[in-house]
Amino acid sequence: MRKWWNMPKIVDHDARRRHIAEAVHRVIHDKGMESVSLREVAAEAGVSMGTVQYYVTTKDQMLLLALERLASWIGERVAAVAARQSTPLDVLRATVLELLPLDEERSYLNRIGLAFQASSVVSENQAAAMRAGYASLLSFLAGQIRAAQAAGQLAAHLDAGKEASMLYAFAQGIVNATLVGHYTPEDVAALLDHQLARLVAGWTPDST
Amino acid sequence: MRKWWNMPKIVDHDARRRHIAEAVHRVIHDKGMESVSLREVAAEAGVSMGTVQYYVTTKDQMLLLALERLASWIGERVAAVAARQSTPLDVLRATVLELLPLDEERSYLNRIGLAFQASSVVSENQAAAMRAGYASLLSFLAGQIRAAQAAGQLAAHLDAGKEASMLYAFAQGIVNATLVGHYTPEDVAALLDHQLARLVAGWTPDST
DNA sequence: GTTTTTACCATGCAGTCGCATGAGAAAGTG
DNA sequence: CACTTTCTCATGCGACTGCATGGTAAAAAC
Numbered sequence: 001m002r003k004w005w006n007m008p009k010i011v012d013h014d015a016r017r018r019h020i021a022e023a024v025h026r027v028i029h030d031k032g033m034e035s036v037s038l039r040e041v042a043a044e045a046g047v048s049m050g051t052v053q054y055y056v057t058t059k060d061q062m063l064l065l066a067l068e069r070l071a072s073w074i075g076e077r078v079a080a081v082a083a084r085q086s087t088p089l090d091v092l093r094a095t096v097l098e099l100l101p102l103d104e105e106r107s108y109l110n111r112i113g114l115a116f117q118a119s120s121v122v123s124e125n126q127a128a129a130m131r132a133g134y135a136s137l138l139s140f141l142a143g144q145i146r147a148a149q150a151a152g153q154l155a156a157h158l159d160a161g162k163e164a165s166m167l168y169a170f171a172q173g174i175v176n177a178t179l180v181g182h183y184t185p186e187d188v189a190a191l192l193d194h195q196l197a198r199l200v201a202g203w204t205p206d207s208t
Numbered sequence: 209m210r211k212w213w214n215m216p217k218i219v220d221h222d223a224r225r226r227h228i229a230e231a232v233h234r235v236i237h238d239k240g241m242e243s244v245s246l247r248e249v250a251a252e253a254g255v256s257m258g259t260v261q262y263y264v265t266t267k268d269q270m271l272l273l274a275l276e277r278l279a280s281w282i283g284e285r286v287a288a289v290a291a292r293q294s295t296p297l298d299v300l301r302a303t304v305l306e307l308l309p310l311d312e313e314r315s316y317l318n319r320i321g322l323a324f325q326a327s328s329v330v331s332e333n334q335a336a337a338m339r340a341g342y343a344s345l346l347s348f349l350a351g352q353i354r355a356a357q358a359a360g361q362l363a364a365h366l367d368a369g370k371e372a373s374m375l376y377a378f379a380q381g382i383v384n385a386t387l388v389g390h391y392t393p394e395d396v397a398a399l400l401d402h403q404l405a406r407l408v409a410g411w412t413p414d415s416t
Numbered sequence: 417g418t419t420t421t422t423a424c425c426a427t428g429c430a431g432t433c434g435c436a437t438g439a440g441a442a443a444g445t446g
Numbered sequence: 447c448a449c450t451t452t453c454t455c456a457t458g459c460g461a462c463t464g465c466a467t468g469g470t471a472a473a474a475a476c
Binding site: 219255256257258259262 | 452453454455456457
Binding site for chain 1: 239240241242319322323325326327328329330331335338339342343370373374376377378379380381382383384385387388389390391395398399402403406
């Protein structure tokens with residue numbers, strides 16, 4: 001946090017970092033993780049390389065910043081879409097749908113996510129951030145499952161944590177296959193409803 | 209195929225290519241896709257950089273070679289483990305288990321696979337190879353599901369193709385999460401059996 | 417208006433990148 | 447044996463890499 005005395009030339013650091021993080025996102029999406037470099041990101045952000053270095057001391061830190069920004073972005077999106085649903089089961093379906101690459105924006109998001117998945121395998125910093133994101137999302141899903149159980153929408157004997165894990169794993173696998181072009185958005189939605197239908201018998205989904 | 213007349217200094221080209229491909233695998237596993245370079249691979253393979261260039265004209269081609277080698281390797285492993293099972297349902301479970309990162313070798317395999325998943329998103333050549341691998345594996349799984357249905361082990365009304373897609377998607381999602389350290393091998397096996405149990409009620413799994 | 421702190425940028429540096437080239441070693445053929 | 451073809455390597459090239467440095471513009475503090 002900035003001190004309130006002696007503060008020359010104030011700029012919004014968070015905004016700058018966000019700007020840089022989003023430039024990283026665009027580079028990853030357009031040219032892949034391999035072509036992320038300080039110069040490339042600086043050019044994409046429309047600033048000099050020195051500016052990038054001012055806000056981020058190393059490339060690893062830059063990637064970590066971009067990953068954290070992605071995670072919070074996804075979190076916001078999920079929260080927003082969940083807030084628009086009425087029943088816990090609707091929240092569950094809407095949340096997973098929000099995470100699938102069903103339109104251009106969600107594709108954009110998932111491309112970056114997959115790139116970081118692979119990158120996290122060799123970077124412990126990123127892996128830690130990734131695990132935190134997993135945990136947060138899974139606990140949210142598990143909470144909705146428990147709520148659905150309390151509301152009588154799901155069988156009480158189901159293990160909420162396990163079901164959340166299974167549902168999310170399913171979604172992630174679909175993402176992988178879809179991003180390399182194996183599934184169309186229609187396939188994806190159909191498969192998700194099939195998986196959900198297996199979780200709760202006799203349930204008709206609404207629109208996307 | 210090589211001509212049988214006028215053939216000086218014969219070497220086994222396939223063996224050389226395999227050697228290079230496996231060096232690429234090791235580099236990807238140890239240091240990640242970003243640090244795959246002609247020099248690094250040559251050093252890992254124990255040959256000069258020029259030799260790598262002799263068998264592979266460009267870096268993209270080298271990666272494609274490594275990807276195809278990985279795919280056929282996985283194919284061989286699956287075929288081998290499937291041959292050791294008795295019933296179609298056992299084949300199904302054993303096949304998916306073979307694809308999960310349950311020990312060091314399968315982790316090795318999956319790390320490389322995930323790296324290529326991400327890489328394929330920005331490389332159409334690799335994406336095509338990836339899709340071919342998907343199609344082959346999914347048709348194999350679907351075939352086993354149909355066989356299980358014919359043998360009365362699975363309900364006849366199930367859509368084999370859809371079930372294969374769902375099962376494999378689930379497995380892939382588990383792989384992603386496990387590789388960043390979110391699940392332990394025990395979690396993984398338990399989750400798979402849970403998913404399989406949902407496919408066929410009242411079925412006790414044997415050992416790994 | 418001077419000073420001080422912050423923010424930003426241009427440039428330099430050693431190292432690596434993919435790829436091309438030419439020379440030479442090895443193993444066949446006559 | 448000489449001769450041809452296959453194979454392997456060392457080296458050079460321009461471009462790019464992450465990172466460090468020194469300088470400068472701008473705004474708050476005094």
